[in-house]
Amino acid sequence: EDKVVQSPLSLVVHEGDTVTLNCSYEVTxxxxxxxxxxxxxxxxxxxxxxSSGIEKKSGRLSSILDKKELFSILxxxxxxxxxxxxxxxxxxxxxxxxxxxxxxxxxxxxxxx
Amino acid sequence: EAGVAQSPRYKIIEKRQSVAFWCxxxxxxxxxxxxxxILGQGPKLLIQFQNNGVVDDSQLxxxxxxxxxxxxxxxxxxxxxxxxxxxxxxxxxxxxxxxLVLETQYFGPGTRLLVL
Numbered sequence: 562e563d564k565v566v567q568s569p570l571s572l573v574v575h576e577g578d579t580v581t582l583n584c585s586y587e588v589t590x591x592x593x594x595x596x597x598x599x600x601x602x603x604x605x606x607x608x609x610x611x612s613s614g615i616e617k618k619s620g621r622l623s624s625i626l627d628k629k630e631l632f633s634i635l636x637x638x639x640x641x642x643x644x645x646x647x648x649x650x651x652x653x654x655x656x657x658x659x660x661x662x663x664x665x666x667x668x669x670x671x672x673x674x
Numbered sequence: 675e676a677g678v679a680q681s682p683r684y685k686i687i688e689k690r691q692s693v694a695f696w697c698x699x700x701x702x703x704x705x706x707x708x709x710x711x712i713l714g715q716g717p718k719l720l721i722q723f724q725n726n727g728v729v730d731d732s733q734l735x736x737x738x739x740x741x742x743x744x745x746x747x748x749x750x751x752x753x754x755x756x757x758x759x760x761x762x763x764x765x766x767x768x769x770x771x772x773x774l775v776l777e778t779q780y781f782g783p784g785t786r787l788l789v790l
Contacts (some may be wrong), residue, residue, distance in 0.1 A: 565716070566780075572756075603782055603784060605781070607777045649716050651716070661719060661729075662717075662719065663719075664716030
């Protein structure tokens with residue numbers, strides 16, 4: 562059974578801090594790893610990672626995957642209060658007649674003034 | 675482009691009652707998913723449709739949960755009878771392809787169900 566473990570479970574930081582969120586996984590026949598941000602209800606897509614060592618970047622957010630050690634990190638620099646959310650990590654296996662995601666429990670990030 | 679639509683947004687019922695949720699995926703998306711997200715946990719896949727066929731329903735409690743996607747577009751998820759532990763947010767998601775290329779899932783706003 563595929564498994565995703567995220568850490569820490571929750572985190573409180575001050576605005577301007579840099580945070581690193583961790584995601585480790587076990588999956589049969591890895592296809593991709595995805596990061597989502599969930600503020601109220603609907604998770605919104607952040608990154609999809611398929612290859613080791615290639616950093617994906619979007620503004621202050623970046624993510625990288627290590628397929629050998631089976632983990633990914635999500636970095637947020639210069640955090641803002643709008644970054645407060647639950648960050649979900651998910652893995653997708655092969656074969657993929659359609660995309661079946663297994664999610665972790667998420668990391669709840671709170672950014673304070 | 676309109677996103678995934680779900681209704682209702684909130685529902686409160688008593689245990690043993692029935693409830694139904696509706697989802698309209700993004701136009702043209704072949705694959706539709708229903709997830710259950712219990713408070714403090716990540717979403718858990720309940721059922722996955724490809725057009726109007728079921729791809730995976732291995733985690734659907736079939737004694738009380740049912741889902742259909744008759745015309746390959748909208749979908750309904752039903753719980754009958756509901757139990758207290760069914761209290762959760764029910765998320766619908768869709769993705770465009772049949773899994774042949776890497777594409778992400780797009781989530782709807784969810785329906786928050788409270789069973790009393």
